[in-house]
Amino acid sequence: MTLSQLTLHNFRNYPELRLNAAPGFMVFSGANGAGKTNILEAVSMLAPGRGLRRASLRDIARQNGPGDFAVAAQLDDVHLGSGTTTEAPERRKTRINETAVPTNDLAEWLSILWLTPAMDRLFTEGASGRRNFLDRLVTALEPAHAGNCARYEAARRERNRLLADTHPAEKNWMDGLDVQLARYGSLVAEARHRMVSALNQGLEQSDSQIFATPAVGLADEQLHSEQQLIQMLQQNRAADRAAGRTIRGPHRADLKVFHSAKQQPAEKCSTGEQKALLFSIILAHADLIADRRDRRPILLLDEVAAHLDPERRAALFAKLAERGGQVWLTGTEPDLFRDIPDESLHFEVSDGTVTQR
Template sequence: MNLSQLTLQNFRNYPELRLTAAPGFMVFSGENGAGKTNVLEALSLLAPGRGLRRAPLRDMACQEGPGNFAVAAQLGDVQIGTGTDPDAPERRKTRINEAAAPTNDLAQWLSILWLTPAMDRLFMEGAAGRRNFLDRLVMALEPAHARNCARYEAARRERNRLLADDSIADKNWLEGLDVQLAQFGSLVAEARYKMVQALDLMLVQSDSQIFATPTLQLVDDKLRTEVQLHEMLQQNSLADKAAGRTLRGPHRADLNVLHAAKQQQAEKCSTGEQKALLFSIILAHADLIAERRNDRPILLLDEVAAHLDPQRRAALFQKLEERGGQVWLTGTEPGLFKDIPNNALHFEVSNGTVISR
């Protein structure tokens, strides 16, 4: 699951960029604002979803360009790409081997995981952020999960629109939406539950000497079958109508993370401990993907080295090297990566230009 080439056109501060990649470490160093994270963001768009910044598509296009952008990569003998057109800057298009394809199909070819400074707030923000995080973990192993989530949300938005209407909602229309919500909601809920169970087991078996080990639990209504969800929607119809929205369902689930050794909720841990818990989850998930798909995912680690002491930093690099796969890292100082293996590719980023070191 290694990329051999990455090409950007009119993406952020890169009018054009072509990088030759290799298995192992891809290291990008440079000052803040030089464009290091932009390279990782472009890579993250080769997976379903909104990318590691979750930014609007319009904002990704180069300001001096025609208003569109393109990201393409070579994966073995497969070419994948995504981007926008100038006349439709808010609509993303995807191509696989030159043929148009749904963006969610990217998950069938590539698994990409990332860790960014913005994710430090994961345990402090609302449940929606943790649901998005969990769904990305599921999509990396279950490509159909992206489509099921999208269909569930589309049905829920339509149901909420009818519920908020002051007129009497069409009962047949509502019943049809309830069937869709139950069908796709059960698939979403079951996939999340299985992921949390498998990941929690992987974490128990992981090495806790480098980072803190978390315990995971899915907080939901325990309604996972299609029949259970449909009955709940029927029973709650009056309350939902009064509220003008769907009150219960998979869209209210949350991911609970506990520091196992301290038996403390993640939101009550220190910033450093929260970072360590995130590291453990991402690394364990990468191991789970490797076990299930017989291939390691691509890891995007943005500015992670600066937040680790030298001993943990060296231990992390060693662990990543032992596991293999392709790892893309950014940092402001080249010295942060002195313990990276000698065969790593190093790049200096400055004002939107990338030079091999």
């Protein structure tokens, strides 16, 4: 999966920007605050979800601009675009070949994985961040997962609204929502379990000499069928009504990661070990996508080179070059990328201006 062109309009600190891209490494260097990460964030907006910063749409639009923004890209002969308008700055619209489509349809065309400094806190913060990370991995592998998650969440929000209402809803209405919640919840849970199983197989074969080898698992209830989920929801309805929300279900799942060699949970590992575990997961998942979808995903690696010693950095770049695909990297110093192939594209970023070196 390779973008040949990226175009930004009123995106963060870029009034307008057009970049020609190529397979292999796309390297952006420059001072902190110059706008390097903004470019990677723009690419991440060509996937379902809220992008690598999980920012609000209003925050993405250029400060002091008219309030809209747009990201467009060329993928082979397919034109992808997503953004907002000044009339509806909080509603994201997406087009594929100039035809309006649901934003989740982007997953059918692109798989995008990223690693950012903010993800260093993934193992020590709440379960919602790990769930989002998990669902991004699943969607990159099975594009339909994004739509199933959205339908499950829509049904859960409506069910929670009725549960919190002081006037109990009609039984038939609640029964109908339970059916929806169970249908999409079982699809969501099954896809997560499939991905975790396949990822573990890939991790067992990964090169532990570069980064630590993790094992991943799901800390949730047992995998339930649609019928079992319906029964659980109905049995728990009184408790859910008392709580004013749906207590049990796939929305409570949590991704658990273990350092295989040390037999230690990731949250108890050092910061460096946690970053190494994340690297291993991203690289193994990229291989899994390439195997299942017959195309390598786009990788967005934000400020990762500065946190690696020269030997590991060179080994990482060699591994990425060997695997192929398109990799977008940022760093403050061009010298951090001296070990990447000579044919790579290098760009200097300064105050919203991007110049090819």
